[in-house]
Amino acid sequence: MQMNMVSAINNALDLILQENPDVVLLGEDIGKDGGVFRVTDGLQAKYGEGRVMDTPLAESGIIGSSIGMALAGMHPIPEVQFAGFMYLAFNQLVSHAARYRSRTRSTMTVPMIVRTPVSGGVRALEHHSENPEALYAHVGGLIVVEPSGPYNAKGLLIKASRMQDPVVFLEPTKLYRLLKEDVPDGAYEVPIGKAKVVKEGSAMTIVTYGVMVPAVKDVVEQKGTDAEIIDLQTINPLDRDTIIDSVKKTTKLMIVHEAQESFGVGAEVAAIAAEKAIYELEAPVTRVAAPSLPYPMPGYEKYYTPTANKISAAIDKLMSS
């Protein structure tokens, strides 16, 4: 069935609630309102207020109580309304969700999926366009997933619901309704920890994820570049083998993400290439990302995010080097 990302995630949550009676959804405005992006629309009507709950407006409380539910044998799926408000729960994620398994030598675990919208491009107010993936990816013990379309959003979410780990599930707002894909009706899994080669090529490797995947695909298609495009899908743990194999084949590496360049995911990818494939590289690694400053208000957005022109120019430069 053709679905956009909102419908695909809603459908995944529906199937997860059906499959596992220990799953509850909780968050601000997710009940009657169906969430500010309508991702949970209709689920409270179907499963009741006992399983799809509006919570008080307190992010640390939402994540902290979800951790407690998980410790007591449930599998909560909390939603934080925007990633820009999740810093209030950062302590709970870093100090507890990430550490419970190691702290107790696996005798207590935190099976939980924290869903939150990320990235810009929707002319939102300040704090509504954050790209915090590197902050979470830097925390051992957390899994960080970022889908790029309806199909992998549904499959990754279902996979996460069947794991006994805390998963930070970042949903690019711009992609919620941008495109439709053919999505199977039933449950299926997209593996976590595996990148996907979304387009094969031999002239260069472009590693990207989330909101930038459709953008990169469009530019490459328009230019007719023979680039191999890798969609990371999971940020941490990173699928290093897929990246290295591709770089060894194409000998050139570009990383594209909407988050700021300094200390970003691209830096990790570049470091891995330097460690594992330096002798195969025939050109300096290129990063196309945002400048090292806070995500601006929408008036300045086009000067900040990697635009098609910026990606295109970077491809030309790397092709000729």
Place this chain on the structure above:
Amino acid sequence: MLEQAFEGIVDYLQIMDENGNVDSSSLPKDLTDAKILDMYKYMIYARALDAKLLSLQRQGRAATYAPLIGEEATQVGSVFALRKQDYFVPNFRQHAVFLVRGFPLDTFFIYWKGYEDGGEIPKDFDATPVSIPVATQLPHAAGIAFAQKYKKKDAAVLAYVGDGGTSEGDFYEALNFAGVWKVPLVVLIENNQWAISVPRSKQTAAQTLAQKGIAAGVNGIQVDGNDVLAVYKATSDAIANASQGPTLIECVTYRMSMHTTADDPTKYRSDADVAVWQKRDPIARVKTYLTKKGIWNDDMEKQVADQQLKTIDAALAKAEQFKPDPKSMFENVYSFIPPVLKEEEDEGVASNFWQ
């Protein structure tokens, strides 16, 4: 809109005064002398365990340690009120709570020697491990209480926090969530007057810490935290009411020793301050009571204390046999071992840096 003025009430409860006199009108029926004696034995047991760990730390045989001396009544009285099916959620000073609930003492020592292996929680031991970031364990307690209600279990959750912890956002968020959800949670404030060097008077302008529950619609009571009978009664009542929703209990006690072994309290408080509380010792008053009743004497105490010390020493001897396995660091991060961790582990094994 208020139809009439809102008035919050915080009661104060003491059953046994510092001289061991008991107000029998407020003594719960189930608090028999046999039970009081049992609590007393655990209080001296906890003090002995505390002394042992402090001495181990001073000899370099344990990592940084947070002593509990002075807070035995608060901990023993509250945990004695738990039923078999109930949970507890500690902060980092609730050693007597672990002791009363039967946590394996050798595992306890392994924790305080500085190994995560000491955080292994036995199956069916309904508790979370030591939680260090102040008050962050309280939202977990609210979530665990939620899960009891969700799974229709008749179990309550007893969570601990210090006086300093009541200034944290998570303290209020947990009470607020628990209040809205009406979940079976008892939050017990171990008000020992000191958050490291900051006294209770600088922590808040509120007259009591118990009244902080009122804003969240959660009833609060203040008790003499050095009176094991009062603590027991307040906690029992809260557990009995848990199906109706959460309760906040403030136990007024005193941290007789340092915050942790890394702290030197002489820098910020005087011996005279401490001396006042020496007279209110939670153990001495119970001993006076039991001795007057003719059911306890020094010989009996010596016998019990010797036995306790033997158990402590045996557990310690077992803990000292523990050999850390660095591979356990890599293998308990996720439900699977990601390639990057496997590679880092293999590098460690292949190198001689772990020798």
